[in-house]
Amino acid sequence: MHRLFAELEPFITVTEQNLADRVQYILRSNIFDVAELERLRREAVPSSGENARAEDAAPQLAEQTANVDAAVNNPVVVDSNDDGTITQELELEQMRSTLEEAILETRSTLLENRPRLPRITLNKRNRAVVRALNPMLVTYLEASRDLCETDSILFGAALAVCRIIGAKLSTAGRATGQSSAIPAWRIRIEERIAKARALISRLICFRSGNTRPRIVRTVRMAFAGTNVSLSRPDIMQKLTERIDDLKQRIAAWGKRIR
Template structure:
């Protein structure tokens, strides 16, 4: 392959290893679609086979029969739509194998070690790729037995879509992460180049007459300490706050900073465990019996029937990319994978009849937000818990 490449491109100097690494990189980065790859493969394989045959085999004279000659001279009619059909079948087969691999990987991965699925850019191609697995998910969802298995299937489908699009899922939450193939020094240089390009662009905008505050602020920061003065005068009368509510809140409440010593993790866990995990014996007064006797005459509520339309409406109102729970599944995937609404409606209907909910629905990620200056006191933090999206969908119906 290296010899053929040197003959085609004699001006380029490429090593054998570098040329061999280009093939998996092109396939992994989705530079060419499946139709283009299949067309190039059909063009390359026969030619290489003929070259190898011409070089290795000795020339021989073979007498052909009349039937073979007639068959070779017979014109063949080829349908122009065959290429598109083959490419589409190859693309669907690749998507099906990627989906199966991602679902199997998700089922074998602990909940806390799932990768973080990134946000998908809004485009027509991405929207088509996201909706393409819907027919393939029907088989998996029909075999789902509970909400935990349905969650694993949906997360595996989301992970497969990210791999097909080319968006890399973050492995920060994994127990054992793989090192990146790009060296650290190269990433640092690329970051510096990107920052320099952004600064040059803002300098060009300022030079062309763009005097927006953000542009001027960037230019002043770039020229700080260089004895360079800008021709634009400072505006003495400025509106420092545009949000009236936030201004009054900042005046009434002092600004909090978490620069002090952090609280001890063991003390924090012990404090909140005492509030959440310890059983409490409530004293039931006589008023509870009065309320119970008054509720006897009330008409019982009609049984709630959850339909797929109810699930679709509950998912539609939810934000796309709000912080998920420990499962890592965003509402966006529940909106796009519309085939899951029927299965979720059926499993939501059965959930209240069970004695206990799965641990997936009752496990969340709690963030402690500082609300006072006492950073070492665990009671001075406000707990904010991110719960799974499936549980939020169930409670919003």
């Protein structure tokens, strides 16, 4: 089929795998009816010379070649949504290039820096994109050496689908200047840890006999809302319990960050 296509269209460069993918996509998507396929076959394959002999020997091969010829010169148009109000061209060569770029990008990106993929609607157009990319994955998956590489291939394919259909991608995971900043939730927890450590330090100072007004004021604030008084005989025990409680909170906050 590839040799016959090269004879019919010598100025179009296409690989055997690409040609086979185009044929499979056209046959599965039912873009042309039987009459249209027959008309394309008659126009693409002349009735004389070597092409005519090839037609007599393999009519189905010539028919598939004509379909590929039509797919190369005319982009495939598919309804973009269930209402059929918008159309978008699905050029297989561009899709293959997008897939290759997405897989290479995913392989060179750390797992935590991958973008968040949105949940896409499986309408008519999106299903057509997925069906067109599926046969292109065979070569990559067969060459995969381990599970990590397979994961990169599948994630790259999902990323390619999102880019082809124009889905909005979140850059929260990318290592850019804005996204690499410390998130707000972590800043809040680290502030709590810093305040708790400062309070522990002053409670320990008071327990060691430091009665400066600033230290005493901090200790009173630490027991605000409780019935604990600094003049109680068991104040040292209450201080130790309060310090232990703060240490446990710090450990829990640190675990939350990790």
